Amino acid sequence: MNYELLTFIWFLLLGVLLTGYAILDGFDLGVGILHPFIAKDDRERRLVMNSIGPLWDGNEVWLVTFGGALFAAFPVAYATVFSSFYTAFYLLLTCLIGRAVSLEFRSKVHSPTWRKVWDVGFFLSSFTAAFLLGVAGGNVMAGMELGPKYEYQGNLLSQIYWYPLMVGCLTVSLFALHGAIFLYLKTEDELQDRIRKVITKLFYVFAVLYLVVSVATFVHVPHATENIANYPILWIVPLLNALAVLNIPRAMHLGKPGYAFFTSSMVIAALATLFSVAIFPNFMLSTLDPAYNVTLDNARSSQGTLQTMLIIAVIGMPCVASYTVIIYWIFRGKVKLDSNSY
Amino acid sequence: MDVEILSRLQFAGTIMFHYLFPPLSIGLGLQLFLCELAYYRTRNPAWEAAARFWTRVFAVNFAMGVATGIVMEFEFGTNWAAYSRFVGDVFGSALAAEGIFAFFLESGFLAVLVFGWDRVGPKMHLFSTLMVSLGSMFSAVWIVIANSWQQTPAGYHIVWQDVQGEMMPRAEVTSFWGMVLNPSSVDRLTHTLMGAFVLGAFFVASVCSYYLLRNRHHDVAKRCLSIALPTALAFTLLSAITGHDSAQKLVETQPAKLAAMEAHFHTSDQPTGLTLFGWPDAENETVKFGVKVPYLLSLMVYNDPTKPVPGMDQIPEDERPPVWLPFQMFHLMVGLGTLMIGVAGLACWFWYRGTLIEKRWLLWAVVFMPIAAMTANQAGWITAEVGRQPWIVYPSVQDGVEMMGLKTADGLSESVTAQQVLSSIILFSIIYSLLFAVWVFVLNNKIQHGPESAEELTQYKRKLKKESMAENFSRSGKALGGDMLDGGEQ
Numbered sequence: 001m002n003y004e005l006l007t008f009i010w011f012l013l014l015g016v017l018l019t020g021y022a023i024l025d026g027f028d029l030g031v032g033i034l035h036p037f038i039a040k041d042d043r044e045r046r047l048v049m050n051s052i053g054p055l056w057d058g059n060e061v062w063l064v065t066f067g068g069a070l071f072a073a074f075p076v077a078y079a080t081v082f083s084s085f086y087t088a089f090y091l092l093l094t095c096l097i098g099r100a101v102s103l104e105f106r107s108k109v110h111s112p113t114w115r116k117v118w119d120v121g122f123f124l125s126s127f128t129a130a131f132l133l134g135v136a137g138g139n140v141m142a143g144m145e146l147g148p149k150y151e152y153q154g155n156l157l158s159q160i161y162w163y164p165l166m167v168g169c170l171t172v173s174l175f176a177l178h179g180a181i182f183l184y185l186k187t188e189d190e191l192q193d194r195i196r197k198v199i200t201k202l203f204y205v206f207a208v209l210y211l212v213v214s215v216a217t218f219v220h221v222p223h224a225t226e227n228i229a230n231y232p233i234l235w236i237v238p239l240l241n242a243l244a245v246l247n248i249p250r251a252m253h254l255g256k257p258g259y260a261f262f263t264s265s266m267v268i269a270a271l272a273t274l275f276s277v278a279i280f281p282n283f284m285l286s287t288l289d290p291a292y293n294v295t296l297d298n299a300r301s302s303q304g305t306l307q308t309m310l311i312i313a314v315i316g317m318p319c320v321a322s323y324t325v326i327i328y329w330i331f332r333g334k335v336k337l338d339s340n341s342y
Numbered sequence: 343m344d345v346e347i348l349s350r351l352q353f354a355g356t357i358m359f360h361y362l363f364p365p366l367s368i369g370l371g372l373q374l375f376l377c378e379l380a381y382y383r384t385r386n387p388a389w390e391a392a393a394r395f396w397t398r399v400f401a402v403n404f405a406m407g408v409a410t411g412i413v414m415e416f417e418f419g420t421n422w423a424a425y426s427r428f429v430g431d432v433f434g435s436a437l438a439a440e441g442i443f444a445f446f447l448e449s450g451f452l453a454v455l456v457f458g459w460d461r462v463g464p465k466m467h468l469f470s471t472l473m474v475s476l477g478s479m480f481s482a483v484w485i486v487i488a489n490s491w492q493q494t495p496a497g498y499h500i501v502w503q504d505v506q507g508e509m510m511p512r513a514e515v516t517s518f519w520g521m522v523l524n525p526s527s528v529d530r531l532t533h534t535l536m537g538a539f540v541l542g543a544f545f546v547a548s549v550c551s552y553y554l555l556r557n558r559h560h561d562v563a564k565r566c567l568s569i570a571l572p573t574a575l576a577f578t579l580l581s582a583i584t585g586h587d588s589a590q591k592l593v594e595t596q597p598a599k600l601a602a603m604e605a606h607f608h609t610s611d612q613p614t615g616l617t618l619f620g621w622p623d624a625e626n627e628t629v630k631f632g633v634k635v636p637y638l639l640s641l642m643v644y645n646d647p648t649k650p651v652p653g654m655d656q657i658p659e660d661e662r663p664p665v666w667l668p669f670q671m672f673h674l675m676v677g678l679g680t681l682m683i684g685v686a687g688l689a690c691w692f693w694y695r696g697t698l699i700e701k702r703w704l705l706w707a708v709v710f711m712p713i714a715a716m717t718a719n720q721a722g723w724i725t726a727e728v729g730r731q732p733w734i735v736y737p738s739v740q741d742g743v744e745m746m747g748l749k750t751a752d753g754l755s756e757s758v759t760a761q762q763v764l765s766s767i768i769l770f771s772i773i774y775s776l777l778f779a780v781w782v783f784v785l786n787n788k789i790q791h792g793p794e795s796a797e798e799l800t801q802y803k804r805k806l807k808k809e810s811m812a813e814n815f816s817r818s819g820k821a822l823g824g825d826m827l828d829g830g831e832q
Contacts, residue, residue, distance in 0.1 A: 072433075093412060
């Protein structure tokens with residue numbers, strides 16, 4: 001297979017992994033963000049946590065595999081992205097550890113204080129993780145101070161300004177909305193009624209942020225629309241994105257929460273696609289000099305490795321898809337507490 | 343302190359902490375599978391109680407392994423960007439294969455293993471346990487391959503790339519299978535897996551011995567011991583054999599590491615003796631208080647007592663690893679290994695005679711063996727990793743062509759400052775100390791609570807069946823032990 005095509009396929013596959021991660025971990029991060037506000041007593045908190053109990057670990061694997069695949073297919077991009085976001089990534093890792101252990105340890109001891117501590121930990125780590133992912137995305141969109149030989153010359157403070165912060169807020173609201181719809185599917189009775197009200201409010205918050213960030217991107221990130229201007233067919237992405245956003249309240253109104261969940265997944269997929277379209281053919285843009293950009297061409301592995309990896313992916317991904325389906329099937333239906341729950 | 347020292351400290355610290363958990367998961371996974379297989383074959387509720395109990399212990403440990411493992415994957419990019427660019431073509435594919443072939447398998451079926459007891463049938467549950475256990479082994483396979491490639495690289499060549507006007511080298515794969523089956527990956531993998539199986543077997547044996555000493559959970563403890571003791575003996579013996587194989591290869595592939603492990607400073611034409619213990623002093627190139635057995639090192643390395651082994655003086659001065667740490671850690675590992683073979687052998691013997699329960703001293707010895715196994719695993723890791731310094735990727739010779747390696751000092755991220763690394767070390771020291779405390783606390787809770795008895799379990803299942811809906815059970819229910827439902831709070 002030709003090298004250019006292989007490179008592009010790997011760019012697409014990474015997009016698929018990142019989208020898969022955002023859709024799947026998106027809802028469980030959202031559940032973590034909503035957890036202290038929705039559940040009233042310990043039983044409800046456990047219901048909320050156990051709605052994602054068997055699923056969150058597998059969801060997080062998408063991020064781990066994305067990291068591994070980026071390392072293998074575009075090692076330069078991997079090295080540059082992670083060393084540039086040094087401090088932010090350590091905070092993100094702290095959050096991911098915090099989430100894992102909050103879930104795992106919360107119900108292991110019968111003490112209200114113990115549980116409260118892990119509840120706070122679960123919320124804070126979910127919220128911060130979602131926010132940091134958004135901030136990182138915003139920075140990558142807008143470009144960063146990359147110097148010669150892919151070395152980052154900025155610092156943590158140059159990553160924190162209004163645009164990435166707004167993208168961070170957008171991500172938090174999107175995941176919270178996505179998580180709320182998921183919880184609506186998994187719960188019953190009074191708890192479900194409460195979630196229904198929250199969905200409406202979250203939708204308004206998200207919709208406003210969505211508009212604001214869209215306008216901000218036009219103003220602040222002019223290169224984001226270049227690809228769309230060059231290939232007008234790509235207009236279909238933002239268009240479908242907007243339609244998907246509007247379809248969420250419609251689906252909820254029609255009383256089809258499963259359809260609403262599918263729609264919010266599509267919103268995430270469309271946003272991830274827009275992100276990829278905006279940065280293509282780069283991974284990271286240098287605000288100092290375009291010659292320092294990390295591009296698909298200068299970041300990729302050898303043709304042999306991309307080929308081997310494609311074989312690995314072709315064998316592995318159907319297996320992954322089948323386990324995912326099996327697990328979601330086994331744990332389908334409303335969440336119930338039993339002796340094995342958190 | 344400079345970025346290099348700090349980054350090395352950080353990597354060593356985070357990976358040693360991480361490495362507490364995966365070997366235990368791998369080892370415990372196998373024991374859990376054997377227990378569940380026994381349940382599947384006999385349908386005896388006592389086996390089920392045992393399997394459910396080990397599942398809970400396994401889950402706590404697995405969560406820690408996952409949480410600390412994610413850190414490792416990103417640390418290559420954050421702290422070792424130059425290294426990542428150099429090896430990405432090779433190392434990345436192993437890491438990606440681990441994600442696709444191992445992590446998805448483990449994490450998917452872990453859900454069924456932990457949460458599926460009352461949802462799927464015994465056959466599906468047994469299958470899930472097998473998948474989780476295999477997944478954790480596959481994960482070891484790819485990680486050990488990636489590590490081994492750095493120690494004995496093969497199947498690659500060096501390509502010089504123009505990076506904005508400067509030519510920079512990087513390794514590119516020429517043969518995938520050559521990379522995977524590099525000269526040390528098989529030996530290293532079998533030795534690593536055996537180390538993990540030893541830890542798992544001793545962990546189960548330890549908890550069961552503790553129950554026998556405390557006169558609790560007799561039925562489950564005896565059953566599990568009948569699996570754990572023989573496997574502990576078999577795996578300790580196998581790890582001695584695989585370890586010996588690994589060490590023998592070093593004279594070809596990493597003579598500097600071998601010389602460091604044995605504190606063998608001076609080459610001579612005489613047969614080489616083996617230093618049993620001592621205090622190596624690299625500056626004066628001597629071993630203080632050393633006790634040496636003549637001929638033994640030559641015999642061990644070459645199966646020939648007269649052939650001399652090359653010493654540290656054969657290695658260029660700027661390519662010599664530290665000696666003290668690899669020497670002591672290697673000897674500690676071998677010493678603990680011998681101790682474990684002894685304890686496992688004795689325990690099996692008295693078990694066979696039916697008198698183990700009377701030998702309280704031996705039961706106590708078994709109780710402490712997981713610490714020995716864990717220490718041996720860590721010590722082996724330190725020997726392997728410190729012994730390869732100053733190389734992060736060893737130079738190698740392929741088809742007569744010398745391939746360049748990469749020194750640890752050249753693998754760093756240039757954009758990262760000492761300040762940043764230091765703050766992440768402080769942050770992670772705090773988090774990891776807390777985690778460790780919580781892990782010990784929760785694990786202890788689980789062990790103190792112990793398995794349900796067969797009757798309790800049968801009753802629980804009958805009730806579950808009758809009320810069919812688990813939630814009703816939770817509302818009406820008397821909690822079944824500390825791990826079961828806490829219905830009392832409503």
